Amino acid sequence: MKILLTGFEPFNGEKINSSWEVVQSLGEKNPGPGEIIVCCLPTVFGEGLKKIIAAVDSIQPQLIIGTGQAGGRSELCVERVALNVADAEIRDNQGQQPLDEPIRPRGPTAYWSTLPIKSMVKRIREEGIPARVSNSAGTYVCNEVMYGVLHHLEAGQIPARAGFIHIPFLPQQAIGRPGTSTMALETAVRGLEVALQSALKD
Amino acid sequence: MKILLTGFEPFNGEKINSSWEVVQSLGEKNPGPGEIIVCCLPTVFGEGLKKIIAAVDSIQPQLIIGTGQAGGRSELCVERVALNVADAEIRDNQGQQPLDEPIRPRGPTAYWSTLPIKSMVKRIREEGIPARVSNSAGTYVCNEVMYGVLHHLEAGQIPARAGFIHIPFLPQQAIGRPGTSTMALETAVRGLEVALQSALKD
Amino acid sequence: MKILLTGFEPFNGEKINSSWEVVQSLGEKNPGPGEIIVCCLPTVFGEGLKKIIAAVDSIQPQLIIGTGQAGGRSELCVERVALNVADAEIRDNQGQQPLDEPIRPRGPTAYWSTLPIKSMVKRIREEGIPARVSNSAGTYVCNEVMYGVLHHLEAGQIPARAGFIHIPFLPQQAIGRPGTSTMALETAVRGLEVALQSALKD
Amino acid sequence: MKILLTGFEPFNGEKINSSWEVVQSLGEKNPGPGEIIVCCLPTVFGEGLKKIIAAVDSIQPQLIIGTGQAGGRSELCVERVALNVADAEIRDNQGQQPLDEPIRPRGPTAYWSTLPIKSMVKRIREEGIPARVSNSAGTYVCNEVMYGVLHHLEAGQIPARAGFIHIPFLPQQAIGRPGTSTMALETAVRGLEVALQSALKD
Numbered sequence: 001m002k003i004l005l006t007g008f009e010p011f012n013g014e015k016i017n018s019s020w021e022v023v024q025s026l027g028e029k030n031p032g033p034g035e036i037i038v039c040c041l042p043t044v045f046g047e048g049l050k051k052i053i054a055a056v057d058s059i060q061p062q063l064i065i066g067t068g069q070a071g072g073r074s075e076l077c078v079e080r081v082a083l084n085v086a087d088a089e090i091r092d093n094q095g096q097q098p099l100d101e102p103i104r105p106r107g108p109t110a111y112w113s114t115l116p117i118k119s120m121v122k123r124i125r126e127e128g129i130p131a132r133v134s135n136s137a138g139t140y141v142c143n144e145v146m147y148g149v150l151h152h153l154e155a156g157q158i159p160a161r162a163g164f165i166h167i168p169f170l171p172q173q174a175i176g177r178p179g180t181s182t183m184a185l186e187t188a189v190r191g192l193e194v195a196l197q198s199a200l201k202d
Numbered sequence: 203m204k205i206l207l208t209g210f211e212p213f214n215g216e217k218i219n220s221s222w223e224v225v226q227s228l229g230e231k232n233p234g235p236g237e238i239i240v241c242c243l244p245t246v247f248g249e250g251l252k253k254i255i256a257a258v259d260s261i262q263p264q265l266i267i268g269t270g271q272a273g274g275r276s277e278l279c280v281e282r283v284a285l286n287v288a289d290a291e292i293r294d295n296q297g298q299q300p301l302d303e304p305i306r307p308r309g310p311t312a313y314w315s316t317l318p319i320k321s322m323v324k325r326i327r328e329e330g331i332p333a334r335v336s337n338s339a340g341t342y343v344c345n346e347v348m349y350g351v352l353h354h355l356e357a358g359q360i361p362a363r364a365g366f367i368h369i370p371f372l373p374q375q376a377i378g379r380p381g382t383s384t385m386a387l388e389t390a391v392r393g394l395e396v397a398l399q400s401a402l403k404d
Numbered sequence: 405m406k407i408l409l410t411g412f413e414p415f416n417g418e419k420i421n422s423s424w425e426v427v428q429s430l431g432e433k434n435p436g437p438g439e440i441i442v443c444c445l446p447t448v449f450g451e452g453l454k455k456i457i458a459a460v461d462s463i464q465p466q467l468i469i470g471t472g473q474a475g476g477r478s479e480l481c482v483e484r485v486a487l488n489v490a491d492a493e494i495r496d497n498q499g500q501q502p503l504d505e506p507i508r509p510r511g512p513t514a515y516w517s518t519l520p521i522k523s524m525v526k527r528i529r530e531e532g533i534p535a536r537v538s539n540s541a542g543t544y545v546c547n548e549v550m551y552g553v554l555h556h557l558e559a560g561q562i563p564a565r566a567g568f569i570h571i572p573f574l575p576q577q578a579i580g581r582p583g584t585s586t587m588a589l590e591t592a593v594r595g596l597e598v599a600l601q602s603a604l605k606d
Numbered sequence: 607m608k609i610l611l612t613g614f615e616p617f618n619g620e621k622i623n624s625s626w627e628v629v630q631s632l633g634e635k636n637p638g639p640g641e642i643i644v645c646c647l648p649t650v651f652g653e654g655l656k657k658i659i660a661a662v663d664s665i666q667p668q669l670i671i672g673t674g675q676a677g678g679r680s681e682l683c684v685e686r687v688a689l690n691v692a693d694a695e696i697r698d699n700q701g702q703q704p705l706d707e708p709i710r711p712r713g714p715t716a717y718w719s720t721l722p723i724k725s726m727v728k729r730i731r732e733e734g735i736p737a738r739v740s741n742s743a744g745t746y747v748c749n750e751v752m753y754g755v756l757h758h759l760e761a762g763q764i765p766a767r768a769g770f771i772h773i774p775f776l777p778q779q780a781i782g783r784p785g786t787s788t789m790a791l792e793t794a795v796r797g798l799e800v801a802l803q804s805a806l807k808d
Contacts, residue, residue, distance in 0.1 A: 074276075074376065074381055074382060074383050074384065075376075075380070075381075080487075080489075081487060081513070081514070083484075083485060083514065083539070085484075100522070108512060108513060108514075109485070109512055109513060109514040109515065109516060110485070110487065110512075110513040110514035111513065112513060118504070125377050128372075128373055128374030128377065129373055129374075130373055130376040130377060130382070130384060132380060135487070135540040135542060135543060136539040136540035138539060139539060170330075171330055171331055171332055171385070171389055172330030172331075174276065174277075174332040175327050175330065175332060178277070178334060179276055179277075180276060180332070181276050181383040181384075182276065182332060182383075182385075183373070183384075183386075184385070184386035184388065184389045186386065186388065187373055187386045282689075282691075283689060283715070283716070285686075285687060285716065285741070287686075302724070310714060310715055310716075311687070311714055311715060311716040311717065311718060312687070312689065312714075312715040312716035313715065314715060320706070337689070337742040337744060337745060338741040338742035340741060341741060478680075478780065478785055478786060478787050478788065479780075479784070479785075529781050532776075532777055532778030532781065533777055533778075534777055534780040534781060534786070534788060536784060574734075575734055575735055575736055575789070575793055576734030576735075578680065578681075578736040579731050579734065579736060582681070582738060583680055583681075584680060584736070585680050585787040585788075586680065586736060586787075586789075587777070587788075587790075588789075588790035588792065588793045590790065590792065591777055591790045
C-alpha cells in the first residue's frame, strides 16, 4: 500500500510552510501501515498540479493526501470539496494571480473528497487534537491541487482515494502576528498520522 | 535558589487545567538552574491565595511565578499588573462569586509584576513560542493570587520576585469548541522554562 | 423588473433572524429600481426550499437573492457556490438533522451563483460597508435553498439570476455573546440595497 | 451640568478616528440632560493629556468622559482602571514611542474609573448595543489621558467624575481588513448617549 503525501513550499514571504514541515516529519517517522512517499509542491498555479499528477502517475499510490498551510486556523481542516476555479488574492511564487479562471474548462463545478472525512475528523479528535470538516479549500493553489488530482483520477479511472487537509501555522510562524492560532509540529504530525490510518481503513 | 511555581486546579466544568498540567510537567523535568517546587492551588477565592502565601512562608523561594489558564488566548501571557479587585463572571469551585470587592481593603489599587516581563517575552519568542505582555490578569482567582502575593511580599518586606503567566488551553480542551486557540503541552512547558531562566538572570 | 428577496425565520433559540429583519426593512424601503417582493422562509430542510420555489414559480422574478444569518461573521458575505449536500450540525425548526444527504440525488456537485459577485462586493465596499466573496454557504438550510433554487432554474430553463448573501448578527443578538461581530440593521440594509442594484446592472 | 467629552485625532495612518466621529456626532445631537462640550485631542503623548487638563480647568465640567478608538473590538468598552505607564507599540503622531515610562513618577500604580461602569454597561446593553467592562485601557495615549485626568482631579481635589470608553472601528475602517469587527456610527453614538445618562444619574 503506497500513500502519496504532499505539502507546499513556503509562499507569501514566509520562511517555512507548515504543511511541508508536517509532511516531512511524518514521512521520516513513516509509522505504517503503508509506505508513505512525500513530495513538496511548488506554490505556483499549474506547476504544483503538474508535479503531483506526475507523482501519482509514477508512484501509483492507493491513497493521495495533499496538505497545505491555512494560516490563522486553529484546527486540522479535512476538506470536503474542491471547486473548479482559480481565484488568487495574492500572487503565487511565480508572480501569477489568476482571477476567476476555471482549472479545467470542461470539468465539473466541484469534486467531493473521496476520503472518509467524517471518520478522519472523529479519530483525530479522539487523540485530543482539534480538527473539523472544512467546506472550503479556498480558491488558491491548494484547491487547484485538490481539484486537479480528483479530476485526473476520474478522467483516468484510477482507483485511488484522494483528498486534502489544511494545517494551521506552526507556533514560530505566529511570532509578530499577535493573536494568531497555531498548532505544534508534533500535534499536527500525530493528527495527520491518525488521519492517514483512518483513510486507509474507514 | 528556590523557585515556587503554582498552577490551578480545574474549574468551570473542565477536567483539567492547562496551568497545572504545564507546571507539573516542568516540575518533573526540573531543568535547573534552581530548584522548582510546584504547588496546585484551589480555584477558590481566598483559599488559593492562602495556600500560596503559606507556601511562600514555608519554602522561602527567591522567585515566585503563578500560572493560570486563559482559555481562548493563543499566546503565553506574561502579566504586567495585578488589580485590587475580585469581580467574578462565573462561580469559583466553592460557589463563591465576589462582585467588585477589594482583595485587600487597605491595599493599593494595583501592583506591578516584579519580574522582567519584557525580557521574558523576548526570550520565549526567540524559542519560536508565541508570547506577549498582557496588561490585564483579569479580576478572577488568578489576579487575586498575583495581587495577594505581591502585597504579602511588600508587607513582609520579603526580597523575592513575583509575577504571573497565563497559559492557553491545551489542544484536547478545544475539542467541542470550534475555532479555539490552543498551545501544546511541550510548547508551553518549554516556554515556561525559558521564562523562568529569564526571570532568574535578566 | 421583479426581485424576489428572501430571509429566514429565527432558529436555534434566537428571537430574531438578522436576514429577515434586513430583508423586511429593505422591502419596506423599496428603493427601486425594480419591485422587491420579500418572503420569509421556514428554517426547515425541505420546507424552506419548497416555499422559495413556489414563490419563484408564481412571481416569476428576474432576480432572486436569498439571504441567511451567519452569526459571528463581520461582513456581508456574497456566496460563490452552493453544494449538493445537507449536513446539519444543529437541528432545524422541525427537529430534522440530515447528515451528508444530497439535496438533489441526480444533481451536480455544486452550482455557481449566477450573480456578479465580485461587482456586488466592490460596490458594497464603496459604500464603506464590509463585504467579501464567501466560498462556502455552509451545508445547512441556507445552502439548500441556494442550491435548490439554482437547480430549479436550470432544470426549468428559467432565465433568472440567483444567488445568496449571508448577513452578520444584528447588534442586539450579541448581548450575552462577548466578542461577537455584528452589523447594524441600517448598514446591512444599505449594503443589500447596493448589492441588488449591482445585481441588476453589472 | 457640564459634560466634557473627548475623542482623538486619527493615528497610525488612519483617515478618521472612530472616537472623534462618535463624540462629534453626539455633541451635535446634544440630547441632554447636561451640556456636552466636545474636544478632539492630539494622539501625542503629553500633548493629549495637556489639552484635556486645560479643558477641565477652563470648563470645570462635573463629568469627564474620554473616548478612544480600539480597532478590532466588537463592543463599547467601559474602562475600569488606568495604569501609571506609557508603553507604546507604535509611534504617536509626533513620532514618540515611550517604553515603560511612568506617566506621573510619584503617582500611584493605577486609578479606578470614578464612573458607574457596571450600570453604564447594563444600560447600553438594554438598548441592544454590545458593551462590556474592560480591565485594560492599554498603555498608549488613551490610558495616559485617563490616568492623567484622574490624577489631576485627585491632586486638585476637583469634585468631578471621570472615566474612559473605548470604541470599535466604524464599518468603513474595516474595508481591506477582512474579519474585523465594527460598530455603526449611529449605534456607537446611541450607546455613548446612554452611557452618559447613566454616568449622570447612577
